[in-house]
Amino acid sequence: MNKPTAIVTGASRGIGRGIATELAKTHRVLATYRGRLDAAESLRAETGCEIFQCDISSSADRKALMSFAREKFGQLDLLVNNAGMAPRERLDILEATEESFDEVISTNLKGPYFLTQQAARWMVEQGSGRIVFVTSMSSYTASTNRGEYCISKAGLSMAVSLWAVRLAALGIKVFEIRPGIIRTDMIAKVEKAYEEKIAGGLLPQRRMGEPNDIALAVRALADGLLDYSTGQVLNLDGGFHLRAL
Numbered sequence: 131m132n133k134p135t136a137i138v139t140g141a142s143r144g145i146g147r148g149i150a151t152e153l154a155k156t157h158r159v160l161a162t163y164r165g166r167l168d169a170a171e172s173l174r175a176e177t178g179c180e181i182f183q184c185d186i187s188s189s190a191d192r193k194a195l196m197s198f199a200r201e202k203f204g205q206l207d208l209l210v211n212n213a214g215m216a217p218r219e220r221l222d223i224l225e226a227t228e229e230s231f232d233e234v235i236s237t238n239l240k241g242p243y244f245l246t247q248q249a250a251r252w253m254v255e256q257g258s259g260r261i262v263f264v265t266s267m268s269s270y271t272a273s274t275n276r277g278e279y280c281i282s283k284a285g286l287s288m289a290v291s292l293w294a295v296r297l298a299a300l301g302i303k304v305f306e307i308r309p310g311i312i313r314t315d316m317i318a319k320v321e322k323a324y325e326e327k328i329a330g331g332l333l334p335q336r337r338m339g340e341p342n343d344i345a346l347a348v349r350a351l352a353d354g355l356l357d358y359s360t361g362q363v364l365n366l367d368g369g370f371h372l373r374a375l
């Protein structure tokens with residue numbers, strides 16, 4: 131029962147599922163999902179993770195999640211802010227709607243920012259902890275057919291800096307994982323087009339990323355291998371961020 135504990139948001143599918151599966155080898159993991167109970171239940175069956183329904187954009191759901199975690203675990207060693215969404219429809223910024231902007235910002239930025247506030251208060255009581263944010267190469271890459279997503283991730287990158295600076299002297303480390311193109315449901319509609327771009331040289335490493343590529347980076351962070359690097363950004367993108375001539 132002395133295993134370290136972790137919360138992974140959005141862990142029913144994709145990257146979060148990969149992270150929860152990896153962490154479950156060493157941690158007691160609380161895996162959250164929004165609507166896909168079937169997927170969350172299969173994760174629980176495969177890994178022994180606890181599961182909890184939480185719409186990260188809802189203040190009441192975030193509070194309920196933290197109460198459940200406190201009751202279940204009593205301590206929190208790691209929070210992985212992974213849950214996120216793409217706009218329901220990719221629309222040019224000349225056409226995109228305020229409704230989509232509000233939904234994406236609430237889910238990708240406001241949700242993890244305020245969940246982190248609650249987790250940080252708990253970790254401050256403990257005097258230890260690690261927090262990981264899953265942002266995106268969209269933090270710095272302008273895609274004009276999903277501006278609200280790019281803005282949400284750019285804001286989340288700043289949240290990493292803010293929390294890293296605020297919590298450093300209190301013994302809590304904060305990290306950013308910035309994925310490139312990762313094979314999950316989120317990119318299913320554009321997977322073929324991305325594969326063609328990758329084959330054409332979009333990425334120095336000519337393959338799409340897999341959820342396990344991200345999970346292994348979280349493993350290194352969870353094991354404390356980068357503990358003198360608070361605020362560090364890990365680009366998990368096959369070299370997309372490099373400039374070359």
Ligand SMILES: NC(=O)c1ccc[n+]([C@@H]2O[C@H](COP(=O)([O-])OP(=O)(O)OC[C@H]3O[C@@H](n4cnc5c(N)ncnc54)[C@H](OP(=O)(O)O)[C@@H]3O)[C@@H](O)[C@H]2O)c1
Pocket residue numbers: 139140141142143144145146162163164165166167169184185186187212213214215216237264265266267308309310311312313314315316317
């Ligand atoms: N795939 C990529 O290429 C890529 C690249 C860069 C960054 N990312 C980021 O990586 C993270 C995971 O993405 P993914 O590709 O694994 O996506 P995904 O396959 O679509 O999975 C999304 C996960 O987040 C959950 N979720 C969605 N909206 C939520 C909400 N409002 N509250 C709580 N949970 C919610 C989903 O729960 P349900 O299953 O219950 O719906 C699911 O578990 C996201 O933050 C995404 O922006 C992805």
